[in-house]
Amino acid sequence: MEIQLLCIGKPDRSFWTEALEQYEKRLQHYVKFSLIYLADVKSSKKTNPLKIKTEEAKQLLQKIKPGDTVILLDEKGKAFNSVSFSKEIENHMISGKKRVLFIIGGAYGFSEELYQKFPQRMALSQMTFSHQMVRLFFCEQLYRAFTILNNHPYHNA
Amino acid sequence: MEIQLLCIGKPDRSFWTEALEQYEKRLQHYVKFSLIYLADVKSSKKTNPLKIKTEEAKQLLQKIKPGDTVILLDEKGKAFNSVSFSKEIENHMISGKKRVLFIIGGAYGFSEELYQKFPQRMALSQMTFSHQMVRLFFCEQLYRAFTILNNHPYHNA
Numbered sequence: 018m019e020i021q022l023l024c025i026g027k028p029d030r031s032f033w034t035e036a037l038e039q040y041e042k043r044l045q046h047y048v049k050f051s052l053i054y055l056a057d058v059k060s061s062k063k064t065n066p067l068k069i070k071t072e073e074a075k076q077l078l079q080k081i082k083p084g085d086t087v088i089l090l091d092e093k094g095k096a097f098n099s100v101s102f103s104k105e106i107e108n109h110m111i112s113g114k115k116r117v118l119f120i121i122g123g124a125y126g127f128s129e130e131l132y133q134k135f136p137q138r139m140a141l142s143q144m145t146f147s148h149q150m151v152r153l154f155f156c157e158q159l160y161r162a163f164t165i166l167n168n169h170p171y172h173n174a
Numbered sequence: 175m176e177i178q179l180l181c182i183g184k185p186d187r188s189f190w191t192e193a194l195e196q197y198e199k200r201l202q203h204y205v206k207f208s209l210i211y212l213a214d215v216k217s218s219k220k221t222n223p224l225k226i227k228t229e230e231a232k233q234l235l236q237k238i239k240p241g242d243t244v245i246l247l248d249e250k251g252k253a254f255n256s257v258s259f260s261k262e263i264e265n266h267m268i269s270g271k272k273r274v275l276f277i278i279g280g281a282y283g284f285s286e287e288l289y290q291k292f293p294q295r296m297a298l299s300q301m302t303f304s305h306q307m308v309r310l311f312f313c314e315q316l317y318r319a320f321t322i323l324n325n326h327p328y329h330n331a
Contacts, residue, residue, distance in 0.1 A: 030192075030193075030196070031189075031192075032188075032189040032190075032192040032193045032196070033189075033193070035187075035188075035189040036187075036189045036190070036193070039187070039189070096300055097300065097301065098300040098301055098302070099301045099302040102301070141299065141301065142298065142299035142300075142301070143253055143254065143255040143299075144254065144255055144256045144259070144298065144299070144315055144318075145255070145256040145318065146311075146314060146315075147314065147328070150310070150311070150314050153307070153310075154303075154307070154311070157303060157304065157307050158301055158303075161301075161302065171304070
């Protein structure tokens, strides 16, 4: 199984890049994982958020293949703890999924089109995080999930 | 009001240090905030976790002054969203608290003594995080809380 995390915009500080690379590297021991950064939609303060979301959705849809399992990371999604999230990952593997894509939306969230096309949503916390933070948060939990499934000790990073 | 985040052990990677310093600096615009790292308790794989927790508690208790408000960060604690957390911080300010200490426990959690002395617990997520990650998570939320209370735009970092 392959797992991808799709997000909008590159990390804006080197410490985010370093932290993310750390987990990306560790995850390779367990799964084919990649972090895909889509280009920021060019906008000014006056740009209608709806337009931005529509543009972002266009880009995201280009990355999705038929047969992909798509899960939107969304505050209103289903909440997991680390163990139930690892079981969720296991279930995807057992059911023979080829690719699972997790998507972090842009600053204004997802377009209606994406919500309708991909009803699976997952919440990492009730709290709101910066986009940069959510990526790290997710990668750490995915790494933790694989250590749980493989009964490996968790290495702090 | 002063806020401190107490935790056990220094950051183990430079990217954590850089990320934490970033938020610590930003928080100074709003509040007297400091991150206090207590020394790791020297231990081997054979050391009884109970002994480690007791030693950690001893160190933590030395940092707590009479009159401090103490909140333990604990998965089983009260869950907040970013807005309700900001209100919690506001309530501490309104009620004239001098110092509020948030504490992140060690690898084995808190000793019974600490749980009994300080019944206030707060959960950041249902998910389990590395100690390193929890620190960043908390600092980002505290920074977010102050941007909410001051009606300031949130600057990604």
